[in-house]
Amino acid sequence: MTRHGNTLGGLLARQRMGAGWSQEELADRSGVSVRTVRNIETGAVQSPRHSSLSLMVAAFQEAGLFEAEYVLRDFTDRNGTENSVALSGRPTGVSTSNGVRAGDDYDWLVGRKNDISRICDSLHRDRWTTLVGPGGVGKTKLAFAVADRLRSQFAGGVSIVHLGETSEDHDETAVWHAVCEALLTEGSPGDGSAAKRRLVVIDNIEHLQTPAVRVCQRLLAEFPDLWILVTSRHAVAAAGVKTVEVRPLSTVDAEQLFLYRAQAACSDLDLTGRGSAVAEICRKLDGLPSALEVAALRLRSLSIDTLLKAPVRQIVAQPSIADLPHQRTLIESVTWSYGMLGEEQRRLLRWLSAFPEAFTIKDLLGRPDREAVVDDFPHLVDIVSDLVDRSMLQVRRGSEYRYSMLGHIREVIRILQ
Numbered sequence: 550m551t552r553h554g555n556t557l558g559g560l561l562a563r564q565r566m567g568a569g570w571s572q573e574e575l576a577d578r579s580g581v582s583v584r585t586v587r588n589i590e591t592g593a594v595q596s597p598r599h600s601s602l603s604l605m606v607a608a609f610q611e612a613g614l615f616e617a618e619y620v621l622r623d624f625t626d627r628n629g630t631e632n633s634v635a636l637s638g639r640p641t642g643v644s645t646s647n648g649v650r651a652g653d654d655y656d657w658l659v660g661r662k663n664d665i666s667r668i669c670d671s672l673h674r675d676r677w678t679t680l681v682g683p684g685g686v687g688k689t690k691l692a693f694a695v696a697d698r699l700r701s702q703f704a705g706g707v708s709i710v711h712l713g714e715t716s717e718d719h720d721e722t723a724v725w726h727a728v729c730e731a732l733l734t735e736g737s738p739g740d741g742s743a744a745k746r747r748l749v750v751i752d753n754i755e756h757l758q759t760p761a762v763r764v765c766q767r768l769l770a771e772f773p774d775l776w777i778l779v780t781s782r783h784a785v786a787a788a789g790v791k792t793v794e795v796r797p798l799s800t801v802d803a804e805q806l807f808l809y810r811a812q813a814a815c816s817d818l819d820l821t822g823r824g825s826a827v828a829e830i831c832r833k834l835d836g837l838p839s840a841l842e843v844a845a846l847r848l849r850s851l852s853i854d855t856l857l858k859a860p861v862r863q864i865v866a867q868p869s870i871a872d873l874p875h876q877r878t879l880i881e882s883v884t885w886s887y888g889m890l891g892e893e894q895r896r897l898l899r900w901l902s903a904f905p906e907a908f909t910i911k912d913l914l915g916r917p918d919r920e921a922v923v924d925d926f927p928h929l930v931d932i933v934s935d936l937v938d939r940s941m942l943q944v945r946r947g948s949e950y951r952y953s954m955l956g957h958i959r960e961v962i963r964i965l966q
């Protein structure tokens with residue numbers, strides 16, 4: 550058994566024995582198998598699944614063994630695990646100023662290891678990266694995680710500008726001022742020295758896309774030491790920008806997030822043996838983090854079986870834990886995006902909301918009622934592609950592209966009709 554050194558196995562064994570538990574007892578209390586406990590402790594498994602670790606952390610927490618809980622959390626925070634990248638606290642060096650909120654320090658970042666490497670790679674190669682995806686998918690969370698991860702490479706500091714609450718009437722000058730204000734709290738930008746490289750995260754630009762894009766272009770031109778990471782529900786079409794699409798969580802990560810949030814909402818909740826119900830809820834909510842959080846909160850008052858029976862339209866109306874006005878409920882989140890569409894896009898979206906399955910352009914062309922919604926082929930493809938750019942439709946790119954609408958978006962569109 551590896552009991553020496555600061556290996557995960559060693560730490561786990563020490564904490565378990567300190568608690569006076571056998572491997573069987575830890576397995577019993579946490580719900581992971583004895584084999585998993587043994588494999589981690591012997592070092593046979595050095596990067597265990599994040600779900601196993603968090604169950605063991607929870608078992609220590611439940612028993613009031615906070616030191617053990619802390620030691621294990623701290624270890625995974627510093628080292629990461631197969632399935633997780635920890636985000637403990639907001640990135641150091643992140644400045645806040647008027648209209649700029651502190652970083653999101655709520656809990657760990659679940660999963661997203663591949664997304665983080667894609668974004669870091671993109672930022673190594675290019676000075677401007679935009680994270681694009683539907684509301685509540687986790688763009689802001691990821692942007693902070695990346696800022697945290699890359700902090701040491703930006704000696705000039707990391708600044709965050711939240712535009713989510715900024716009125717859509719803001720013009721280029723107003724956006725410029727908001728960004729410069731955040732930058733100036735970190736020192737003077739633009740001395741051109743490589744040692745002073747800095748990163749600015751500009752969060753939620755979709756409602757200010759045109760002025761914000763101009764500001765980004767100007768920042769890149771005026772400050773050679775500045776790198777930009779933007780989040781937006783809308784794809785950005787501009788020279789020099791790299792787009793990273795943010796998709797809903799994988800099944801495993803969605804379940805993990807749901808369990809974390811359920812436990813945070815209700816610490817004595819016992820979901821042992823309810824894996825398939827959890828999986829079904831996560832599927833029903835398309836693995837969308839904000840929807841999972843809303844549903845998990847409901848476990849305080851409703852059993853998981855009742856929640857399973859609840860229609861998605863009931864879940865979308867529940868308050869979320871977010872503090873931005875457009876994120877208070879999923880209805881508000883989707884309505885915010887819907888409000889930025891033109892009438893033609895809305896009409897097509899309403900029509901598409903009746904389709905339960907993914908579809909191709911060919912499928913749409915074959916629909917007898919299509920002409921009443923959109924007259925000709927070029928028009929149809931323009932609108933579909935616009936809806937993809939605005940993250941209202943998801944696309945799977947094969948030899949033929951397949952489009953689909955996230956279930957909660959479909960429900961809200963139906964409510965809005």
Ligand SMILES: Nc1ncnc2c1ncn2[C@@H]1O[C@H](COP(=O)(O)OP(=O)(O)OP(=O)(O)O)[C@@H](O)[C@H]1O
Binds near residue numbers: 682
């Ligand atoms: N990987 C994750 N691990 C843990 N929590 C997550 C993860 N992804 C998202 N969340 C949580 O889900 C919620 C929505 O995430 P976030 O605010 O980042 O979405 P967004 O894509 O920025 O949405 P919007 O377009 O509305 O700004 C937040 O409460 C966030 O903390």
Ligand SMILES: [Mg+2]
Binds near residue numbers: 688689752753780
């Ligand atoms: Mg956001």
